[in-house]
Amino acid sequence: MIAKKLLMLFIPFTLVSFAFSSDADQLPNTIDYKLDLRIDYATKKLFGKCEITILNETNQPIKNVPILLYRLLSVKNVANENNVSLPFSQSITSISGWEQIQVNFIEISLGKILSPGEQSKINLEYEGYLFGYSAEGWRYVKDHIDKSFTLIRTDGFGYPIIGYPNERDMMKIAQQQYDYLINVTVPNEMIVVTAGKLIEQTKTDNESKFVFHSKEPSWRLDIAISDYNIFEKGENKVYYFTSDSLGAQKVMSALQSCFEIYTEWFGPLDNYQGFSIIEVPEGYSSQKDITAIILSAENFDESREMHTIYHEIAHSWNVTNLDVQPCRFESEGFAQFMQFLMAEKLDNNENAVSEAAQRNLDRVRNAFKEKEECQSIPIKDYGVHDMTDFSYTLGMVVFALFYDIIGQEYFNEIIKSFYKENHLKGATLNEFIHHCKRIAPIDLESFFDDWIYTTRGIKLVVGGKTFNELKEYYKDN
Ligand SMILES: [Zn+2]
Structure with a gap:
């Protein structure tokens, strides 16, 4: 639902990729994702734990699971669902086809055979730094950790993603559909935003914990952290920076107006959980997910972007x-x-x-x-x-x-x-x-x-x- 930036990068390669996909390694699908993040702003370091539920939907047995992660994030431990450690290797490598983009490539041995139709869970612990890929040619991937603004998303490999470092698997990333649970702990003054539904927010003296559950299955996790303002109407939300409060009103008005017209025309939606527009600073590029749009600051006012909102909200009636x-x-x-x-x-x-x-x-x-x-x-x-x-x-x-x-x-x-x-x-x-x-x-x-x-x-x-x-x-x- 998604002229997704990551996917868009791949479209010209699609036909080429299909040519060699038949004899390539088989990949399991991700069917559920739990991600637990803690950020230390003093050292700008990320500490993550995740539990990925995988399903073998191929017709071949699977023994190893490949994982991609940002080049400065390293895996500390891998375990199965019974908390038994699994052997793994990791090394920095380029994505074939895009030689300047380096990732940490991890190969995990499941220690068993995952037969077609079977599912399993992998637990990973990882930590390190995030600086994006803007210097390497992916100009908009400025994902990084900073007190004023932090962005962690698929494009920057800020969390473990299943795949080999080649173009074919980049396509496969965008074809996954899974539910997720995201748990992020940050200093008290910060607000964490995702495309999911905020189901819990707890505070201690120094820290706040935000827990999100996916509203709809998706292929990507996007986590933005800043001192966001929130504009709320019904289930719809706009997260914006103080300097863009006028733009936020325009965005909310577009969102509400089309939602009201569609509802009048096509009837009420069953179990509508709201749509979120998340502002990111200039140059980060806009992106779409099934329940949210990431909108970069320079586009907050543009009518072209209002069209994107009309488009995405219309999908709710699909x-x-x-x-x-x-x-x-x-x-x-x-x-x-x-x-x-x-x-x-x-x-x-x-x-x-x-x-x-x-x-x-x-x-x-x-x-x-x-x-x-x-x-x-x-x-x-x-x-x-x-x-x-x-x-x-x-x-x-x-x-x-x-x-x-x-x-x-x-x-x-x-x-x-x-x-x-x-x-x-x-x-x-x-x-x-x-x-x-x-x-x-x-x-x-x-x-x-x-x-x-x-x-x-x-x-x-x-x-x-x-x-x-x-x-x-x-x-x-
Ligand atoms: Zn669409």
Whole structure:
């Protein structure tokens, strides 16, 4: 849900990576993560303990587990779930493909065979320093420990992450989904913020302990520590620096306004646990997670970032996709469309949808002319062919056309009833399309055939039809 920075770095490599993934080492998946951090600001040192629950979802037995950690963080001890020490090795190495990025690479022997389908727990203790990778070329990864601001996140390898130091495994990191429990102890005057829900906060004379539980399973842990101000409305929160209180109001207003409109249109969410916007200083880059956005200070005021908020909040009404390799049309196409529709409704940006749709059409046409093989792959197969990027662009166009054909009232009814009927159990793309056809007042068989199941729609795009011409085309057909 996530044009995640880390993931974005990898997208150009995806096709290359797949070429050698078949004979690469098998990795277990992370299914639960417990992280316990203590920070000593006097020495700027981090002390961490974690318990990672792993599951072997491959078809091969697994004996060793590889771990990546920031180069100045070293592992002190590794144990299994019965607290029996496990042998491990660690060494500083470069990530293959990005030679200037060094990590501490740890290999743990499980001391047993983890058969396919089996799970196990690994406990690690580690400590050391964090200085980020901005000097090495990852300019925005300024993760570090400092009294005024501390940031620990996936991109800086500030906590143990399963993977080998190569590009393929960087991709795998962003494909994990797990629940987490984060426990951070800091000096009293500091506030710890994560994308999770604060479930406990205790204070002694000198220290405060913050405990967070994930609101939704995620692939990343982000921990920001500063003297944050908190702006709260209902379940939604904005964490901001004093100098940006005006920006914080704008951000909260965008968050609340779209949340209210979506709720009115698509019905109330079941068990909504709130969304957090977390400010980070200038140059740290913005990032998205399923229940939070990290927003860098220079973007606090930008309308582009408000679009990001409209996009992310729209995802709350998505139903978990049950396809093996989801094409993400009904999630990303929908959220992309909603972000521009909200720009029209909330920012008086009158033609936001049609202008964005036209931009997307031009982009898709150029890309598909360059890579002709893409022209023969229907949207439903974008997951299989690693083309989900086009579910954002082409998917947005299809949603805009769909909205134009059936009108707002039926569109809202379709999203609302689909969420209501399926959010607890999940649904496939086919179920979503069937649902649209069932509720819509007109026959949509050929429309969805054109765009989802065949490449007839893509032929129209490559043939040069504009967004307005496509709208006309469906009025006539
Ligand atoms: Zn998204």
